[in-house]
Amino acid sequence: xxxxxxxxxxxxxxxxxxxxxxxxxxxxxxxxxxxxxxxxxxxxxxxxxxxxxxxxxxxxxxxxxxxxxxxxxxxxxxxxxxxxxxxxxxxxxxxxxxxxxxxxxxxxxxxxxxxxxxxxxxxxxxxxxxxxxxxxxxxxxxxxxxxxxxxxxxxxxxxxxxxxxxxxxxxxxxxxxxxxxxxxxxxxxxxxxxxxxxxxxxxxxxxxxxxxxxxxxxxxxxxxxxxxxxxxxxxxxxxxxxxxxxxxxxxxxxxxxxxxxxxxxxxxxxxxxxxx
Amino acid sequence: xxxxxxxxxxxxxxxxxxxxxxxxxxxxxxxxxxxxxxxxxxxxxxxxxxxxxxxxxxxxxxxxxxxxxxxxxxxxxxxxxxxxxxxxxxxxxxxxxxxxxxxxxxxxxxxxxxxxxxxxxxxxxxxxxxxxxxxxxxxxxxxxxxxxxxxxxxxxxxxxxxxxxxxxxxxxxxxxxxxxxxxxxxxxxxxxxxxxxxxxxxxxxxxxxxxxxxxxxxxxxxxxxxxxxxxxxxxxxxxxxxxxxxxxxxxxxxxxxxxxxxxxxxxxxxxxxxxxxxxxxxxxxxxxxxxxxxxxxxxxxxxxxxxxxxxxxxx
Numbered sequence: 001x002x003x004x005x006x007x008x009x010x011x012x013x014x015x016x017x018x019x020x021x022x023x024x025x026x027x028x029x030x031x032x033x034x035x036x037x038x039x040x041x042x043x044x045x046x047x048x049x050x051x052x053x054x055x056x057x058x059x060x061x062x063x064x065x066x067x068x069x070x071x072x073x074x075x076x077x078x079x080x081x082x083x084x085x086x087x088x089x090x091x092x093x094x095x096x097x098x099x100x101x102x103x104x105x106x107x108x109x110x111x112x113x114x115x116x117x118x119x120x121x122x123x124x125x126x127x128x129x130x131x132x133x134x135x136x137x138x139x140x141x142x143x144x145x146x147x148x149x150x151x152x153x154x155x156x157x158x159x160x161x162x163x164x165x166x167x168x169x170x171x172x173x174x175x176x177x178x179x180x181x182x183x184x185x186x187x188x189x190x191x192x193x194x195x196x197x198x199x200x201x202x203x204x205x206x207x208x209x210x211x212x213x214x215x216x217x218x219x220x221x222x223x224x225x226x227x228x229x230x231x232x233x234x235x236x237x238x239x240x241x242x243x244x245x246x247x248x249x250x251x252x253x254x255x256x257x258x259x260x261x262x263x264x265x266x267x268x269x270x271x272x273x274x275x276x
Numbered sequence: 277x278x279x280x281x282x283x284x285x286x287x288x289x290x291x292x293x294x295x296x297x298x299x300x301x302x303x304x305x306x307x308x309x310x311x312x313x314x315x316x317x318x319x320x321x322x323x324x325x326x327x328x329x330x331x332x333x334x335x336x337x338x339x340x341x342x343x344x345x346x347x348x349x350x351x352x353x354x355x356x357x358x359x360x361x362x363x364x365x366x367x368x369x370x371x372x373x374x375x376x377x378x379x380x381x382x383x384x385x386x387x388x389x390x391x392x393x394x395x396x397x398x399x400x401x402x403x404x405x406x407x408x409x410x411x412x413x414x415x416x417x418x419x420x421x422x423x424x425x426x427x428x429x430x431x432x433x434x435x436x437x438x439x440x441x442x443x444x445x446x447x448x449x450x451x452x453x454x455x456x457x458x459x460x461x462x463x464x465x466x467x468x469x470x471x472x473x474x475x476x477x478x479x480x481x482x483x484x485x486x487x488x489x490x491x492x493x494x495x496x497x498x499x500x501x502x503x504x505x506x507x508x509x510x511x512x513x514x515x516x517x518x519x520x521x522x523x524x525x526x527x528x529x530x531x532x533x534x535x536x537x538x539x540x541x542x543x544x545x546x547x548x549x550x551x552x553x554x555x556x557x558x559x560x561x562x563x564x565x566x567x568x569x570x571x572x573x574x575x576x577x578x579x580x581x582x583x584x585x586x587x588x589x590x591x
Contacts, residue, residue: 041337041345044352045329046570048578049585050360053329057353061346068342083341110334113574117581174584182580267340267402274460276340276402276452 021212030070031096037063042109087265118186125164142211201249299429324392325359396561403470409449427501476548483507
């Protein structure tokens with residue numbers, strides 16, 4: 001197919017390789033934003049600073065809002081309603097990175113929450129950088145709706161990344177030795193689980209060939225370059241290598257995802273098909 | 277005459293300003309008693325917004341659909357935002373005492389500063405989140421609407437913004453309740469149960485009826501033009517505004533005596549247990565301890581975060 005040719009979701013529906021690629025990248029983006037948005041929601045009312053309750057309220061809305069948009073595009077591929085896609089798919093069908101399903105800390109948002117602020121910020125920073133890398137590529141996507149979504153969502157993501165960068169700098173520059181240790185630990189913990197974040201579950205070639213995600217195979221490298229440039233400039237070396245564990249992009253997950261799913265779909269599952 | 281009153285009698289001049297309808301600004305001179313009454317009211321309002329986020333927050337991650345998830349996140353975020361706005365108004369008033377936000381939070385956790393009775397109650401189902409949005413916020417707008425004419429200008433300005441947002445919250449809550457009322461038998465039962473559970477707390481929201489006697493606080497606040505209506509007047513307004521709407525959803529209010537007099541328009545109703553009310557606001561309500569512990573734990577664990585930015589924030 002010609003490099004410049006762009007198609008709508010309605011057209012893509014009937015072209016098998018385009019359809020597979022579009023579906024795959026949308027599930028990754030949607031599931032990532034849904035689970036991180038859920039983690040953000042858990043903080044609401046419990047943040048260390050009232051201003052941050054407000055900030056996390058905004059970030060949570062935007063993440064879930066983006067997920068809703070991606071699920072909506074998936075529903076246009078006749079995969080079911082966006083709410084069914086968000087709430088009824090079992091864990092093994094989810095394509096979010098394992099890093100993003102990690103709990104915010106010990107306890108739950110309802111009982112004895114001992115949440116880790118430094119980890120929350122660092123993990124979110126990794127997510128923001130990765131999603132921005134993907135969206136940057138998607139602005140040139142052969143799928144018209146993906147390009148439009150990328151333009152719009154990128155504009156919001158910049159503020160998320162700036163928020164996390166500011167906090168990471170603040171913890172290093174304004175904090176005492178203890179807070180610097182917290183940031184280092186947060187980076188180590190995030191890094192340990194980040195292997196599947198900049199990953200397309202082996203579909204890079206298809207993404208590139210179809211031009212659904214142009215340059216897909218280069219994104220992982222540019223992701224790590226951005227992370228290392230930022231942390232390096234702060235004198236915060238990233239531990240070498242990530243530990244390869246489960247790959248969420250291939251449907252492998254920790255029990256934390258199942259627990260989160262049970263919470264976020266609890267009401268919806270009460271009366272399937274009802275209006276809420 | 278302003279000039280004669282001002283000489284040697286600042287208090288009298290201050291009261292005269294209030295009677296003229298003047299609004300007081302943070303930098304203006306004010307009697308210590310006025311400042312105390314305001315701090316008492318506004319700090320309580322601020323922590324009620326902050327603690328008030330928690331009952332609904334229990335349902336934020338569990339909201340059924342993407343649309344509801346977005347709406348209730350925005351709604352609870354607004355409540356925390358109101359807390360933020362109000363705590364700043366209170367901080368300005370407390371500055372001459374060398375006190376601030378950390379003191380307000382410490383007083384909340386120690387139990388010295390009370391928060392509103394409704395936020396001590398349990399929210400066992402999604403319908404509770406709907407009832408809070410619709411009727412608790414509905415009750416709040418009635419009280420806060422009165423305070424829009426408060427003599428302290430910064431509070432009145434903050435309330436102007438808050439009341440506007442609460443208007444959306446009421447629609448949000450009503451929309452949840454209507455969906456349940458028009459839904460399946462399970463959904464309808466969930467809604468009716470929530471209303472039955474919340475009714476006494478909604479009546480308590482306005483405080484005990486005055487009968488013929490106003491409390492000293494109320495009298496002072498009326499003299500200072502901080503408030504202009506009694507608890508009972510506000511509760512009567514709530515009935516007039518909401519009872520028929522609740523009935524129109526096919527719901528039963530758990531009070532067979534509830535009726536409006538055709539001539540006087542006054543509602544008769546069964547009094548809630550006011551001893552229970554006192555117990556609740558003394559932090560002996562069903563969820564008082566648990567919610568305070570939740571907020572206190574995370575607040576204390578976040579001390580290191582606030583410390584980093586403390587020397588950074590504007591004086």
